[in-house]
Amino acid sequence: MQSVRMEVVPSGTAMQTQFEYVERKGIGHPDTICDGVMEAMAVALAQEYVRTAGRVLHFNVDKGLLVAGQTDPRFGGGRVLEPMRLYVGDRATRAFDGTIIPVGDVIEQAAREWLQTHLPRVDPAKHLIVIDELQPGSAELAAIYAQSTITANDTSVGVGYAPLSETERLVLEAEQFLNSTQVKAELPAIGEDIKVMGVRRDRSLALTVAMALVDAHVASETAYFDCKQQAGELLQDFLSSKMAELDAVEVEINTLDRRGAGAEGVYLTVLGTSAENADSGQVGRGNRVNGLITPCRPMSLEAAAGKNPVSHVGKIYNVLAFHIAQRIVDQVEPVDAASVWLCSRIGYPVDRPWSVTVQVALPPDADAAEIEPLVARVVDERLDHLADLTDQLITQGIPTPATSAT
Structure with missing residues (x-):
């Protein structure tokens, strides 16, 4: 049985604080592109290793840099001048028992498929160059994967919490609403x-949204500002319908825009992402595994995307911590957070963490002594079934946060 330390905090949600800051970088943000592509590479490599060796071998592709390209956006349609460049670094096993593993081909195909799925205007053959800088790993770390019991390849902390606050939920849903097929x-x-930044003061929420517009669908500056206004109204109505505890929500979009400055004074793109021209991206600078950046909550700075799905606790424990927190809230009464x-x-078994701490929010009349073994039971159950999670990470990657926005 895993030793679990439980601490109790007063019952209530994040609404008890006077402020919150929450950020969400959408699917086309350069940092999110990096995370998404690297995670797709991790899934593809893991599956290639299973096909070749019968198990996942040593690799980590969590060091990536997306260098922005060059474009010439214009009302009515611009052009791409230089492609984006994706540098892929860290470690990968390139051979097993004399069989060469085509790591370069695997990661490049994974990158192209991810871009085709999520960024419909990006032609990977024309708009992206993948630079493979993956090198063999150390013998000590590589040996982990030949053991009957997989051990942790790092000393690291994973953090998760549940449930989302209303501010967090609305920030997440705001981006996914604007990126939904309905709105598009x-x-x-x-x-x-x-990108959505939410700032709550008491019971009022203000959102600042950075939203790329595609020049081929924007005939003029007037059309640009009309589209921006319509998007703001749609989002305002959507968020107002989703509020429960909040009293007011305010939306501002593309606040850097300057009327009268033409295409140079607005957020206009050719491909729908700032990575084409304005902003580079890097793995780990974006959303945590719950799809949000939450500086008012406990967070890990680990870049989960691209890490090995069976041994790298920087990935496994961050996903698992959110799962455990949600399971505790769902199953252990009267815990509400x-x-x-x-x-x-x-070097320790992945399914037996060195240290586990759970903080629960309980009402004043709750008996913590009765709650603690129930919490420990949830932790044990999830650790005993850790293979289910690692199998999911091998085949599907880090789960995408679900909302009611689409």
Whole structure:
């Protein structure tokens, strides 16, 4: 049985605080592109290793840099001048028992498929160059994968919590609403690069949205501002219908825009992402595994995307911590909120963390002594079934946060 330390905090949600800051980088943001592509590479490599060796071998592709390209956006349609460049670094096993593993081909195909799926205007053959800088790993770390019991390849902390606050939920849903097929059908000029920053003061929420518009669907400056206004109205109505505890929500979009400055004074793109021209991206600078950046909550700075799905606790424990926190809230009454910290020690079995701490929010009359074994039981159950999670990470990657926005 795993030793679990439980701490109790007063019952209530994040609404008890006077402020919150929450950020969401959408699917077309350069940092999110990096995370998504690297995670797709990790899934593809893991599956290639299973086909070749019968098991996942040593690799990590969590060091990536997306260098922005060059474009010439214009009302009515511009052009791409230089492609984006994706540098892929860290470690990968390129041979097993004399069989060469085509790592370069695998990661490049994974990158192209991810871009085709998520960024419809990007032609990977024309608009992206993949630079493979993956090197063989150390013998000590590579040996982990030949053991009957997989051990942690790092000493690291994973953190998760549940449930989302209303501010967090609305920030997440705001981006996914603007990127939904419903909104894109009505406003096809909206690109995929959408970033939402939410600031709550008491019971009022203000959102600042950066939203790329695609020049081929924007005939003029007037058309640009019309589209921006329509998007703001749609989002305002959507968020107002989703509020429960909040009293007011305010939306501002593309606040850097300057009327009268033409294409140079607005957020206009050719491909729908700032990575084409304005902004580079890097793995780990974006959303955590729950799809949000939450500086008012416990967070890990680990870049989960691209890490090995069977041994790298920087991925496994961050996903698992959110799962455990949600399971505690769902199954252990009267807990109404939970935060979970899982800490590994390199060389120890992945399914037996070095340290586990759970913080639960309980009403004043709750008996913590009765709650603690129930919480420990949830932790044990999830650790005992850790293989289910690692299998999911091998075949599907890090789960995408679900919302009611699409």
